[in-house]
Amino acid sequence: MKSVSLHTLGCKLNYSETSSIAGDFSSKGFILKEYGEASDVFVLNTCSVTENADKECRQIVRSVIRNNPETYVIVTGCYAQLQPEEIAGIEGVDLILGAGEKFKLFDYIHNFEKKDYSCIYRSPVNEIKEFDEAFSADSDLRTRAFLKIQDGCNYKCSFCTIPQARGSSRSLEIGKVADNAKMIIDSGYREIVLTGVNTGDYEYQSGENRFRLIDVLTELEKLNIDRIRISSIEPNLLNDEIISLVKSSAKFCNHFHIPLQSGDPEILKAMRRRYSRELYRDLIYKLKDEIRDVGIGADVITGFPGESQKQFENTFDFVNSLPVSYLHVFSYSERKNTDAVMLPGKVEVRERKRRSELLRKLSDKKRFDFYSGFTETLQDVLFESVRNDGFTEGFTTNYIRVKVKDTSSLENTIESVRLISTDGIKPVLAERINVSAFSDN
Ligand code: SF4
Structure with a gap:
């Protein structure tokens, strides 16, 4: 063999x-x-x-x-x-x-x-039309499964090679999304994380019917699953219908990852992103108002060609002013055959790294503030495996990573625990409530 x-x-x-x-x-x-x-x-x-x-x-x-x-x-x-x-x-x-x-x-x-x-x-990438189905596990424990519902991208962000690498946007037939989700549930998974290149752009045409992401979410909501996480979605595609569905059903995680890339209007335009900073800001506040305890992550790129110190500060100040919980920060990287690579105003690599470092520190502060808001509260955590250091880790619905000392009995369970302390970087320390009831078993 x-x-x-x-x-x-x-x-x-x-x-x-x-x-x-x-x-x-x-x-x-x-x-x-x-x-x-x-x-x-x-x-x-x-x-x-x-x-x-x-x-x-x-x-x-x-x-x-x-x-x-x-x-x-x-x-x-x-x-x-x-x-x-x-x-x-x-x-x-x-x-x-x-x-x-x-x-x-x-x-x-x-x-x-x-x-x-x-x-x-x-x-050649323009000949790729098929949708290849896929879903995966994060571990043998069968806690979270990543379900691919969409591939490719029709957007033309000036820095991005993904459309050249994966082709144009295409989506899995809605019935097959539900079938794959049922297989995942039957295998014992507790959470489904939707994945795609541009998940919010899901679109499947069947005869007269055109299905969008809201239709997929509505179908998945009917299934017997504990959690559904939308995860990453472009800000211009996170609409009121989706927000209202997420708000109305306990199955949807109160967590979104919403790429920002820049908080400066001119840089956003040069990146060819499809929203303004005003739209982004209004969306974040709407989510904060509508969805209880929502956790919001954002991607940001530093050192895009032509980004001046002032424009970087605009991004920094913009992010600082928003109730986001954490950032994923990337230094701009020249990619062949993109429009951005031809733009003037190259920012030195050292300066890109310096700006990234400042934003990463801001992210640590944001995460600390967000996590701290939940200390002494009870939160439902989906626990994964016991780690080498003797802690069991897992995530809350709003994407706080939590750790509890001991015990293998928590693996692949959802249990309400009390959050105790955080440094904003490592997982939040938590304790089990009702431990005696568990130890009696
Ligand atoms: S950054 Fe995202 S939305 Fe923009 S082209 Fe790349 S994959 Fe598409």
């Missing part, structure tokens, strides 16, 4: 897709090994969102080949679609599969015998 190990870089969507590829190997009789263990075949599902992501991919491939020169190495994902020749230049890579070929791996390779050259199979 042959063995395979797989590794994922990048977003939740990639994780869900790697899980599906792993499932294909399993059904062909392969033994699944952990990443880092020696295996006959190694699959790397790559990201290409920044230059660093590309670099990390190259480092991983080289290290796998160094430690296990006989392994048959397959590289797929966004980097493979965008720069296959660059990957083929790494000695020991056997097969490179683009976005359209990722799920047809066994059509391209049968015997997994190493040769002294690499094969590239990659369709």
Whole structure:
């Protein structure tokens, strides 16, 4: 029997897709090994969102080949679609599969015998029309599953290569979304996290009927699941219907991740984002008013071409003024074949990093303030596995990471615990209430 190990870089969507590829190997009789263990075949599902992501991919491939020169190495994902020749230049890579070929791996390779050259199979991105279904687990515990409902993107943000890597927007038929969700629920998962490149742009046409994200959410809400997390959604697509559904049903997590990218109007325009800072601000306050205890994350990019010190400060002050709970901060990274790369006013890499550092400190403060608002309250937490340090960790519905000392009996349960203390960086320390009742069992 042959063995395979797989590794994922990048977003939740990639994780869900790697899980599906792993499932294909399993059904062909392969033994699944952990990443880092020696295996006959190694699959790397790559990201290409920044230059660093590309670099990390190259480092991983080289290290796998160094430690296990006989392994048959397959590289797929966004980097493979965008720069296959660059990957083929790494000695020991056997097969490179683009976005359209990722799920047809066994059509391209049968015997997994190493040769002294690499094969590239990659369709032009504008020919990619199919939707490849995927859903995944975060661990063997079956707590949270990532369900892919949409792929690709029709937006043309000037800094982004994702439309070139994944193609135009396409969505999973609404009936299949419900079927996949039922499979996830039947396997024992407690939470479904919706994933896609631009999830809010979900659109499926069936005859006269056009289904949007609100229809998907309405269908999922009818199922017997504890939690549904929308997670990332573009601000211009988070509409009143969705907000009102989330507000009306306890199954939806009171948590949104809403990309901002810049708080400066001119930079937003140069990025070709589809909203103004006023729309963003009004949305955040609406969520705060309408949805109890809502947790809101935001993505921000620093050092976009032409971003002056003043424009950076506009972003800093804007974010500082908003009731967001945490930030994901990225330093701008030049990507080939994007419009932004041609813009004047390059910001020095050191300065990009300095600005990112300032925003990360702001994020720590925001998170501390947000977490502190819940100390001494009782919160429902979906617990994952016991960690090496003896704590069990999990998430509240509004995305506070919580840890409780001991106990394996919490794994994959939702339990109400009292939040005790936080430093805003590490998980919030919490205690079980009613412990004696549990220990009597
Ligand atoms: S919305 Fe913009 S940033 Fe997001 S994937 Fe589409 S083009 Fe890229």
